[in-house]
Amino acid sequence: xxxxxxxxxxxxxxxxxxxxxxxxxxxxxxxxxxxxxxxxxxxxxxxxxxxxxxxxxxxxxxxxxxxxxxxxxxxxxxxxxxxxxxxxxxxxxxxxxxxxxxxxxxxxxxxxxxxxxxxxxxxxxxxxxxxxxxxxxxxxxxxxxxxxxxxxxxxxxxxxxxxxxxxxxxxxxxxxxxxxxxxxxxxxxxxxxxxxxxxxxxxxxxxxxxxxxxxxxxxxxxxxxxxxxxxxxxxxxxxxxxxxxxxxxxxxxxxxxxxxxxxxxx
Amino acid sequence: xxxxxxxxxxxxxxxxxxxxxxxxxxxxxxxxxxxxxxxxxxxxxxxxxxxxxxxxxxxxxxxxxxxxxxxxxxxxxxxxxxxxxxxxxxxxxxxxxxxxxxxxxxxxxxxxxxxxxxxxxxxxxxxxxxxxxxxxxxxxxxxxxxxxxxxxxxxxxxxxxxxxxxxxxxxxxxxxxxxxxxxxxxxxxxxxxxxxxxxxxxxxxxxxxxxxxxxxxxxxxxxxxxxxxxxxxxxxxxxxxxxxxxxxxxxxxxxxxxxxxxxxxxx
Numbered sequence: 001x002x003x004x005x006x007x008x009x010x011x012x013x014x015x016x017x018x019x020x021x022x023x024x025x026x027x028x029x030x031x032x033x034x035x036x037x038x039x040x041x042x043x044x045x046x047x048x049x050x051x052x053x054x055x056x057x058x059x060x061x062x063x064x065x066x067x068x069x070x071x072x073x074x075x076x077x078x079x080x081x082x083x084x085x086x087x088x089x090x091x092x093x094x095x096x097x098x099x100x101x102x103x104x105x106x107x108x109x110x111x112x113x114x115x116x117x118x119x120x121x122x123x124x125x126x127x128x129x130x131x132x133x134x135x136x137x138x139x140x141x142x143x144x145x146x147x148x149x150x151x152x153x154x155x156x157x158x159x160x161x162x163x164x165x166x167x168x169x170x171x172x173x174x175x176x177x178x179x180x181x182x183x184x185x186x187x188x189x190x191x192x193x194x195x196x197x198x199x200x201x202x203x204x205x206x207x208x209x210x211x212x213x214x215x216x217x218x219x220x221x222x223x224x225x226x227x228x229x230x231x232x233x234x235x236x237x238x239x240x241x242x243x244x245x246x247x248x249x250x251x252x253x254x255x256x257x258x259x260x261x262x263x264x265x266x
Numbered sequence: 267x268x269x270x271x272x273x274x275x276x277x278x279x280x281x282x283x284x285x286x287x288x289x290x291x292x293x294x295x296x297x298x299x300x301x302x303x304x305x306x307x308x309x310x311x312x313x314x315x316x317x318x319x320x321x322x323x324x325x326x327x328x329x330x331x332x333x334x335x336x337x338x339x340x341x342x343x344x345x346x347x348x349x350x351x352x353x354x355x356x357x358x359x360x361x362x363x364x365x366x367x368x369x370x371x372x373x374x375x376x377x378x379x380x381x382x383x384x385x386x387x388x389x390x391x392x393x394x395x396x397x398x399x400x401x402x403x404x405x406x407x408x409x410x411x412x413x414x415x416x417x418x419x420x421x422x423x424x425x426x427x428x429x430x431x432x433x434x435x436x437x438x439x440x441x442x443x444x445x446x447x448x449x450x451x452x453x454x455x456x457x458x459x460x461x462x463x464x465x466x467x468x469x470x471x472x473x474x475x476x477x478x479x480x481x482x483x484x485x486x487x488x489x490x491x492x493x494x495x496x497x498x499x500x501x502x503x504x505x506x507x508x509x510x511x512x513x514x515x516x517x518x519x520x521x522x523x524x525x526x527x528x529x530x531x532x533x
Contacts, residue, residue, distance in 0.1 A: 056395075059427060059428075060423065060424055060427035060428075063426065063427040063428075063429070064427065067426070099429075102429070157461060159419045159420060159422055159423030159426075160416050160417070160419040160420040160423065161419075161420040161423060161424075162423055175461070177419050177459060178416060178419075178459075179416055179419065179420065
């Protein structure tokens with residue numbers, strides 16, 4: 001709307017920002033990942049299932065990852081599935097194998113800490129590894145808290161009710177609809193329309209940015225800052241949201257470089 | 267093998283059951299054999315809308331518990347002999363049946379019928395998962411309201427997660443005059459959010475209430491109302507016919523909107 005280089009964003013009163021319920025995700029030092037991960041290493045994939053999510057809630061998430069990342073592999077690859085403490089019965093293992101095979105992945109090995117899961121997997125003819133899993137890649141021996149994880153790159157529409165947690169940057173090629181949310185330790189890039197909630201730098205990194213082709217987010221969060229996008233929204237052009245001393249600012253992508261220099265943002 | 271299609275919405279009251287009844291009857295009128303499955307256990311309505319309530323003897327639960335054979339539970343429509351209904355049990359709840367049992371019922375029926383239409387209950391809990399379990403495709407019903415569209419978005423996401431990817435949108439209860447006055451989301455607005463192909467636009471129609479009370483689906487009328495025609499068109503599109511969408515603006519016919527149309531403005 002305005003000709004200004006950066007549009008200050010309506011921000012809730014500062015005392016509200018300070019209150020604990022207004023800054024929900026910042027205090028934690030634990031990883032923000034939901035625990036679901038699909039990692040590549042030496043000709044195979046490792047699928048890590050989060051321990052605390054019900055199967056019924058885990059299933060849509062898993063599908064989202066598979067559909068969104070399908071473009072990353074071209075040949076059928078074997079998958080090690082790390083289930084940790086999760087109990088899986090035979091029909092769940094079969095469902096999992098079916099879902100993977102639809103995306104050119106072959107369930108090969110089950111790594112579990114539960115005896116019953118191991119028995120179910122062995123009955124179905126998968127190789128089984130019991131006990132705590134060794135790291136797949138050397139990087140995991142590095143206890144550096146700085147996100148060394150790869151960005152999460154998903155080619156899909158994020159629909160209402162879908163939530164992405166990732167310990168690094170998140171790139172979505174597609175729309176993020178209202179009711180969906182992305183919580184990333186790094187930057188968030190949406191090549192599409194951002195209508196849901198985006199929380200960049202969720203572990204406290206103020207230099208994180210939110211970039212999108214159309215900024216119509218329900219709410220923007222960077223580290224412990226919180227903002228709403230202007231209502232009515234700016235006409236759709238690419239914009240960048242970044243943190244300043246005055247809170248979160250939004251600038252059109254094409255003037256953002258200058259805006260950044262003026263505001264001396266981190 | 268017939269096509270198994272679930273009619274769903276997420277939000278309640280947007281017209282799932284009305285759409286199920288009318289599309290089922292319309293397909294039967296086109297000469298297809300159709301079985302309608304009421305998956306709304308504990309809150310069944312489909313029999314009422316079809317005017318078949320007093321003919322229900324057995325329900326899906328009786329089939330599953332072995333009280334009767336599947337063909338005994340099917341209620342044949344009194345007007346169209348190509349249409350049958352598999353009623354839900356009114357005395358039970360959603361946990362009375364499992365997705366696996368639902369799959370068995372639907373696959374047994376799809377051997378004998380061209381279409382197996384499943385009327386899904388509102389919500390995304392057990393009843394929803396039961397209803398979508400056997401489906402290969404889905405008709406997602408929504409109204410041009412923000413809450414209904416949000417819920418439809420969620421439901422489309424869940425359908426895709428359960429690997430039902432052949433999904434079509436029915437936009438129900440559209441009021442063209444309100445859209446023209448910018449007081450209601452337009453077809454384009456809804457499509458922009460949901461981004462799945464549209465298979466029907468049904469205008470708001472008071473006759474739906476009358477037809478529901480009488481148990482006479484709209485499409486059965488001698489000269490169907492606009493909403494009835496819209497449902498008929500959906501059935502023909504399901505059959506693969508290319509049918510133009512009804513020109514609702516022309517009918518709602520405010521002078522202003524007509525002039526706007528003359529000048530090619532979008533309403």
